[in-house]
Amino acid sequence: MSQSMSEPGPLSFHVPAPAVRPGGTPDFSDVKISRAGEVRRPDVDVAPEEIRDLAFQIIRVLDRNSEAVGPWAGLLSDQELLDGLRHMMTLRAFDARMQMAQRQGKTSFYMQHLGEEAVSCAFRKALEPGDMNFPTYRQAGLLIAGDYPMLDMMNQIYSNELDPMKGRQLPVMYSSREHGFFSISGNLATQYIQAVGWAMASAMKRDTRIAAGWIGDGSTAESDFHAALVFASTYKAPVVLNIVNNQWAISTFQGIARGGAGTFAARGLGFGIPALRVDGNDYLAVHAVARWAVERARRNLGPTVVEYVTYRVGAHSSSDDPSAYRPKTESDAWPLGDPVLRLKNHLIHRGVWSEDRHKQAEAEVMAAVIAAQKEAETHGTLHTGPHPSARDMFEGVYEQMPPHLRRQRQQGGV
């Protein structure tokens, strides 16, 4: 049998590792980054086979001179961009305050968005009322940019008496049907296929609403990611399948999830699903690509996979310390810059913004966040003040409380 084979030596085991670890000098020079304006903008009804190359490029709008260039530019008005800037600044201020509140023991747990604000804030503006997101814990920008009250978010973070989830769910695992924000699970990837199911339902009912699934780079390894792609491709579901590639899961870099694949977007290709990659730190690019994918869905052209290339600047969560697994300076070396800064500079370049107005806006935004925080704290924080009751704990397991649970509630004395 083996006549033609040379005698191969022993096998060896390969474990991908990031190029640089703590102590080393960050180096992203191998990250292939398309020039702003370089990547073409196909029609939304393009045949998936014709745009396979887009899964390996990065759609970018803002160039080094803070100019918006290329075929994906020009969709947003000054006011829309100013709104976008404010949303991102608000999310950043919100994160800063809540992160601190967590350290002060006012809540058990927090997860921030630092560096990734553009992704959820800009995506939100591509949706219509009634559309439904199935987010992870790192898309609070969908709420902020959709004008969900910060106070409600804080009430949940504090698990106080006004917590809209009645203390049952973790902080940051928000839910708002009204704001098109599906209840966050906390179990990774489970909601990706649910987004597809929701979208299928909309198509089955001949509705016009579409869904958006969200997943992190690390979580694409989960099985439900596959289920989502299978169902989306089989039923041509009107769904946008977003992958937020912020380079890190918790301590593992994207190579552990991506393996030998070129990109995460390329996962879509095996399913005949159009797949785009976009500069996740470029508000304009994110919005333009989101619009494209949303339009495809809305026009019944089926699913789109979108990979947002970004970087998780902060810790994974308040329980994490990234200095144990990556150089502290890695985020500074990240070649796609800071989304807030980039949009700010673009607006200045556009002549509708200035350093002064920015500073002023920062102060205003922070004041608004602090005001909401003060208000929220009058309703309690995790360990002090009024809070959801033990009765709330027994409610809502079923629509009607079954006898055995009623007996338990009695036993619990509430």
Added chain:
Amino acid sequence: MSQSMSEPGPLSFHVPAPAVRPGGTPDFSDVKISRAGEVRRPDVDVAPEEIRDLAFQIIRVLDRNSEAVGPWAGLLSDQELLDGLRHMMTLRAFDARMQMAQRQGKTSFYMQHLGEEAVSCAFRKALEPGDMNFPTYRQAGLLIAGDYPMLDMMNQIYSNELDPMKGRQLPVMYSSREHGFFSISGNLATQYIQAVGWAMASAMKRDTRIAAGWIGDGSTAESDFHAALVFASTYKAPVVLNIVNNQWAISTFQGIARGGAGTFAARGLGFGIPALRVDGNDYLAVHAVARWAVERARRNLGPTVVEYVTYRVGAHSSSDDPSAYRPKTESDAWPLGDPVLRLKNHLIHRGVWSEDRHKQAEAEVMAAVIAAQKEAETHGTLHTGPHPSARDMFEGVYEQMPPHLRRQRQQGGV
């Protein structure tokens, strides 16, 4: 927001359906089939990116004139091909007899390979001793071509006193460590990732043995398929990931699992795994591609995805009646022909075989199967004669029987 969008109409729901249903005239004219000899044979250390196109073609060796042509031809000697023919004929005769035995009530259940014999028979000959298959229920050719005794297979099918699985496992869910045939689970797709784990272990131990995972077209939708591809690509595991696309799951055609994807092989592309498609009814092509993929694994070049394009001529299992969901004549219309016939004709063309010798071989093979069957039946069949004991039922749950199980065995009176 939506200024630039035209008002789209309502969505509609898409469910893929086969072009033809019972009563219709089968038509495979849209199946793109490469010409024999047409597809190139890259070096095994080719960069995956350079052979993406192979995931959309079909490697074929035997042409219409029963000649072996092109770069994938020429690997097998006359004797090896004659052996291959005998293996396929044996499997076919074995299936025929066991299928009948099931109808006679001698076993509960049977699954045959009709039309797909080349896949497992030819693949087996590309392996070395010590390599491990993680098969589905439709690769008994791995055993037959590896000279596993038919008698042992029949003993299991009959759940008789010599059943090597002691009556615990279903018929056809064979297991033979010695023959590189991992215990078949019965739960679809679970073993695909196990094959990857086995291969990882071999690499971790600096061994030279490699693994082969097996899955059906329908089962690629299962989540463990994804886990396998993720792990194989991340750790560059020495594994061949086989997809047997026989066009049908049970009653659902491959379009339900494949959705909008071009091919099943293309699933590998999203992981940077080289992916080939091969004419599954062409013994020479299957063997050549298997060799290529096995060599890649053996040389530590990592995983390969191979899609075998074939057709399930028989029912899904003895519990199934395909006339309820596809035209009875569909298998006749299948453009890739019959693997036994094609190899027979090639051997005749080669001048080492004849119609007469074939007829004689058919008789010999059948006689051998019947002899084994008679022998097996002296040891019992499912409902008559000697059979595994109730004691066997209690053994082997753990290495040592724990006290609670011992008490139950006593209670059971055995």
Added chain:
Amino acid sequence: MPRKTMVEAIRDAMDVAMQRDDNVVVFGEDVGYFGGVFRCTQGLQQKFGSSRCFDAPISESGIVGAAVGMAAYGLRPCVEIQFADYMYPAYDQIVSEAARLRYRSNGQFTAPLVVRMPTGGGIFGGQTHSQSPEALFTHVAGLKTVVPSNPYDAKGLLIAAIEDNDPVIFLEPKRLYNGPFDGHHDRPVTPWARHPQGEVPDGHYTVPLGKAAIRREGSGVTVLAYGTMVFVAEAAATEAGIDAEVIDLRTLVPYDLETIVASVNKTGRCVIVHEATLTSGFGAELSALVQENCFYHLEAPVTRVAGWDTPYPHAQEWDYFPGPARVGRALKAVMEA
């Protein structure tokens, strides 16, 4: 009244539910064009179109995951898992998602879905076509778990399950699909057409979730059973000549404690029967409940008869299956204790 097999009754339930409510949709592996490997959905696609009844890829997690999304949208999916043995890939979606959605979102999103699956042994299905995983559902807060034992109940319970606003696991004892099976595998099975419980009214009716039924009145010992074991218990009692009261639980969670306690307090004895493996089976919960609630009435230990703690074997089907002989022995032992 029309007689129906259990398969027909289940199909009828979906048909009725789909007619009454456009939001009821049915899907699963082989469920659409073909009508399911047990034919439970036969004709539904033809009647309601492929937006209402359709084939799914072989992905149990995808099926239930998509159903959760559809349910959150406002549909009432009723999905089929081909065999209960194949529900494990969907278990995460059932436990972590469907069961907790209402709770964690404070009622903003709910998961009114039904997951149907054939369970139980007796068909020489071996390890992968015989399991009874009900205890894996009864442990999960937020789920309801139903096991019908006859066509009438199957239809009424399934309609109730589809109309319920919480996720319901609907376990169909496949050995009962064609007729009541009492464990005497060597005798021909009575078809439902000749059994009173095969009488299934046309149109809409429900059997309420959470209510048990007394199948055989008696005063000597209470037998708690569900699914196939109801008939086995009846046969065992009759054959052993024991004055047993046989209770068919029908719904495991929420369970009908009242009926159970009233009976055991009356009889003073209790035997629990199920096909699932003994350890940590639902019988353990029943035993604990009976003991907690009837302690001072008990004259003998509450006894469990169940599948042995082994995987379900193929050839030893009838050694494994808790048939009338084993149940009968337990009944006698309890009466003599």
Added chain:
Amino acid sequence: MPRKTMVEAIRDAMDVAMQRDDNVVVFGEDVGYFGGVFRCTQGLQQKFGSSRCFDAPISESGIVGAAVGMAAYGLRPCVEIQFADYMYPAYDQIVSEAARLRYRSNGQFTAPLVVRMPTGGGIFGGQTHSQSPEALFTHVAGLKTVVPSNPYDAKGLLIAAIEDNDPVIFLEPKRLYNGPFDGHHDRPVTPWARHPQGEVPDGHYTVPLGKAAIRREGSGVTVLAYGTMVFVAEAAATEAGIDAEVIDLRTLVPYDLETIVASVNKTGRCVIVHEATLTSGFGAELSALVQENCFYHLEAPVTRVAGWDTPYPHAQEWDYFPGPARVGRALKAVMEA
């Protein structure tokens, strides 16, 4: 003797096992370079190289599925699931594959693997960082399920689990990682360094699977507990002034019936405590077993104290957690019954 936290003891167990047997490998999410989110594998990759200890993609089914393949090859994988709440995607591989492999292949292939996972509440982890899914494993024939309650046992049991030739589920009560927690969340926790069970010998030793330990002798009532609840039960007994015998089960399956029965026959009373939801929890099995084996010695109903049948809430952590007050009430009630 060196004192260790439970985290250190668990790490030490893997270190010892890896040193003694080249076939022991360790992997899981964040387990390699970083050493695990609870630091249980810290230093192992550095010491043994990345072929022996490495990071896995976030795929629990992949982790256990690959481990099954490795175990079949001949390795002894000891994998980590980051939180027990995330084991559901791996449940199919555990139940359908690892647990049945030996049986279905008649011993040709086996799955000597350990699946470690932190369990239990008390850290404000909410629904997805607090669950106690032990009953989902105890129901599955072919699995062993272990729950250590202190560093000494954790090390000895984990080494025994790794050396065992069958699949073992190893549940680590995360609230005990740093010290024995008795449920008094408002008091500072004693570190293991100040607790005798924090004494962990160097090198190799095992605590046999299947043997319980009596933590507190007593003659009034037997308390069956495991994990964190052992300390809660001890505290409750002391505070309520009840002469309770507290048994730490350590292994749930196979369970140590002998020790349980001897104790209950002596005390005539039994209280079972666990964090998992009540219905169909492992307490149900224990209750059934006690009742079946000690019926004629029981002076009061066997009583269960457990997590309520709700998802694990976030803010109401201490309303949910079966703390010393609730256990104490149950002890008193049983003594007065």
